[in-house]
Structures are given as C-alpha cells and as structure tokens.
C-alpha cells in the first residue's frame with residue numbers, strides 16, 4: 001500500500017567513503033484500498049480527480065461572482081486547511097485569506113458544543129467574507145461562525161464548503177458554494193479526520209462499519 005524510496009548516496013574519495021544527505025525520501029499513498037484507522041475501517045469514496053474538478057467549478061463561480069470585492073477567505077481550521085490551499089490556488093481575483101479555529105467533534109459525533117479555539121483577528125466591517133469549511137454536517141459549527149461574524153458588521157458573508165451533507169443539516173444555514181453533496185455518512189481524508197487521523201489522505205474515504 002505504501003512504498004518507500006530512500007536513496008542515500010555515497011561519495012568515494014580515495015579510501016574515504018562519505019555519505020551524502022538523503023536526497024529523495026518519498027512515502028507514496030496512491031492506492032485506493034480499504035484502510036484501517038484505529039478501530040474503524042474506511043473504503044474509497046471520492047477520488048482526488050473528482051475533488052479537483054469540483055473545486056475548480058466553485059472557484060470559477062467565486063471568480064465570476066465576487067470579482068472587485070477583494071473578499072477575505074476565512075479558513076476554518078483544522079479540517080479546511082487542505083481544501084483552502086487548493087481552492088485559493090484556483091482563485092484569480094484580488095482576495096485575502098485568514099484563519100480561525102473551531103472544534104466540536106469527538107470521534108465520529110458532534111458534541112453539539114462548538115468551541116472557538118482561535119477567533120478572527122481581522123476587522124471585517126463592510127467587507128465581503130467567505131467562510132471556507134471542509135464539511136457542513138449538522139451545521140452547528142457554521143451557525144456559530146456566522147453569528148460571530150455578523151456581530152462585526154461585514155458587508156456580506158458567503159459560505160464555501162468542500163462537502164455538504166444536506167440530510168444531516170439541523171440549522172438554518174445557507175450554503176453558497178458547495179463543491180460536493182454527500183449522504184449522511186462519516187468520511188475521512190483530504191483534511192477530514194477520524195480522531196485526528198487521516199487528514200493526510202489524498203482521496204476521501206467513507207466509514208465501512
């Protein structure tokens with residue numbers, strides 16, 4: 001499943017053999033096999049090519065609809081870091097990015113208590129902001145964020161999410177840019193975790209048991 005290439009070069013001068021620094025150490029995770037994370041099994045669900053195409057589509061819409069607004073993207077850590085990095089590289093209009101950090105999940109369940117670990121530092125009065133999330137599930141996290149942001153009197157607040165589970169939504173949240181809609185199943189990969197593991201997976205996996 002993973003392959004390691006670790007080539008250490010040796011340079012010989014006369015009778016001395018001098019090891020050179022490791023120049024290529026790759027851990028390749030390209031397989032789409034079932035995986036195990038702690039006590040749970042996950043099966044392949046959404047491939048990286050599909051994720052990329054979906055991100056390009058919403059980026060094109062944002063470029064078109066928010067040109068001239070100099071929007072401030074607000075990446076919600078931790079989960080959204082991968083999506084935000086890929087989305088921002090498809091954005092061609094003038095824009096800025098900042099970060100906040102929220103936490104509400106334990107294992108595969110929302111605790112229902114959304115904690116602000118690190119709030120927003122920037123002044124957003126009269127600005128267009130786009131909240132960037134990896135996933136909107138129950139919507140509790142997004143609702144909390146929107147309520148916080150609105151107190152600071154932005155011009156408008158837009159929501160961009162990589163994944164949206166419409167059937168799990170328990171709040172009145174309007175999603176402006178959803179790259180992919182999915183059923184109500186727990187997933188990992190591409191920034192999303194199970195118990196802090198699996199964020200580094202390049203594809204998205206769904207729980208199998």
Ligand SMILES: O=P(O)(O)OC[C@H]1O[C@H](OP(=O)(O)OP(=O)(O)O)[C@H](O)[C@@H]1O
Nearest residue numbers: 078079103104105136137138139140141
């Ligand atoms: O719509 P909801 O049911 O509120 O779920 C969505 C939130 O859950 C995840 O965050 P989590 O609390 O797991 O923190 P993390 O981003 O550090 O993984 C995810 O990144 C969203 O912020």
Ligand code: HPA
Nearest residue numbers: 135137185186187192193
């Ligand atoms: O399905 C999910 N997977 C990982 N993290 C999450 N946070 C909300 N929903 C999910």
